[in-house]
Amino acid sequence: MLKNSQDTNKTGNVAIVIGATSRIAVSLIEDLANDVRFTKIVAISRQFSDKAETSFGHKVSYFQSDYSEKSISKICEQLRSHKGKISRVFICNGILHDSHLQPEKRIEDIKPENLHKVFEVNAIIPMIWIKFLKPVLANEQGCVVTVFSARIGSIEDNRKGGWYSYRASKAALNMLLKTAAIEFERVVKGTRFLVFHPGTTDTPLSKPFQKYVSQNKLFKPEFVADQLLALIEGNSLDKSIQFYGWDGEEIPW
Numbered sequence: 001m002l003k004n005s006q007d008t009n010k011t012g013n014v015a016i017v018i019g020a021t022s023r024i025a026v027s028l029i030e031d032l033a034n035d036v037r038f039t040k041i042v043a044i045s046r047q048f049s050d051k052a053e054t055s056f057g058h059k060v061s062y063f064q065s066d067y068s069e070k071s072i073s074k075i076c077e078q079l080r081s082h083k084g085k086i087s088r089v090f091i092c093n094g095i096l097h098d099s100h101l102q103p104e105k106r107i108e109d110i111k112p113e114n115l116h117k118v119f120e121v122n123a124i125i126p127m128i129w130i131k132f133l134k135p136v137l138a139n140e141q142g143c144v145v146t147v148f149s150a151r152i153g154s155i156e157d158n159r160k161g162g163w164y165s166y167r168a169s170k171a172a173l174n175m176l177l178k179t180a181a182i183e184f185e186r187v188v189k190g191t192r193f194l195v196f197h198p199g200t201t202d203t204p205l206s207k208p209f210q211k212y213v214s215q216n217k218l219f220k221p222e223f224v225a226d227q228l229l230a231l232i233e234g235n236s237l238d239k240s241i242q243f244y245g246w247d248g249e250e251i252p253w
């Protein structure tokens with residue numbers, strides 16, 4: 001069993017946050033920066049300039065990435081300097097809508113280019129990170145890799161239908177992660193995966209759909225970040241991969 005809280009009781013821990021402008025990621029970075037057990041937080045986003053300023057001094061390092069394989073492999077090469085200390089990775093990227101695409105209500109709404117885009121952001125980019133992180137995490141003990149998925153990606157839980165590309169891309173992400181976890185169990189033994197559903201959270205991603213959600217079910221990013229960190233600390237991650245919600249409940253695959 002992975003004793004997560006024991007692993008981070010030592011100081012000098014490093015956390016890596018990818019997709020770091022996500023509102024939930026911003027709250028995670030703040031929590032981690034205020035945690036004395038962490039000495040470095042590496043934050044990565046499309047949206048940072050190389051000289052991004054931080055209110056946390058040198059504790060947070062900012063990297064810009066266009067999420068191409070070239071950029072991801074280059075950053076992972078630099079992350080090797082933290083080998084032996086990386087105890088947390090968070091991959092927060094996700095897209096539901098943008099100026100060109102909206103979640104599909106009916107099968108007639110499916111457009112190949114939108115399916116490609118949503119799969120690229122929600123399933124492919126996270127896996128490219130995991131591919132290049134594999135050698136970086138090879139000898140870590142007690143590292144938890146959290147990837148933001150969504151309950152809507154649960155095949156068993158699909159009762160309402162709709163939102164084809166978002167739903168299917170998160171289901172694909174879950175399967176890709178489960179497959180990676182089986183491989184890591186053999187060769188990157190100290191790493192566990194947490195597939196995380198944050199619940200409906202007040203961020204740009206959910207903004208257009210919040211009118212359908214009751215106020216007590218619309219969470220603040222700070223609350224979700226606290227729930228996630230408590231879940232990781234809670235010693236319940238005793239398998240190579242688990243799919244959990246913000247409330248600590250396991251979600252069927």
Ligand SMILES: NC(=O)c1ccc[n+]([C@@H]2O[C@H](COP(=O)([O-])OP(=O)(O)OC[C@H]3O[C@@H](n4cnc5c(N)ncnc54)[C@H](OP(=O)(O)O)[C@@H]3O)[C@@H](O)[C@H]2O)c1
Pocket residue numbers: 018019020021022023024025044045046047067092093094095121125148149150151197198199200201202203204205206
């Ligand atoms: N909010 C919710 O209600 C909710 C519910 C279920 C699941 N989730 C999941 O939670 C995660 C975090 O979402 P959030 O609610 O915090 O959303 P958010 O604040 O809108 O953040 C969007 C995230 O997606 C990345 N992203 C957006 N467009 C991208 C693109 N074209 N290419 C690469 N990356 C892109 C951003 O990375 P950069 O920093 O690089 O821009 C950022 O990490 C997502 O995976 C989402 O699917 C959210």
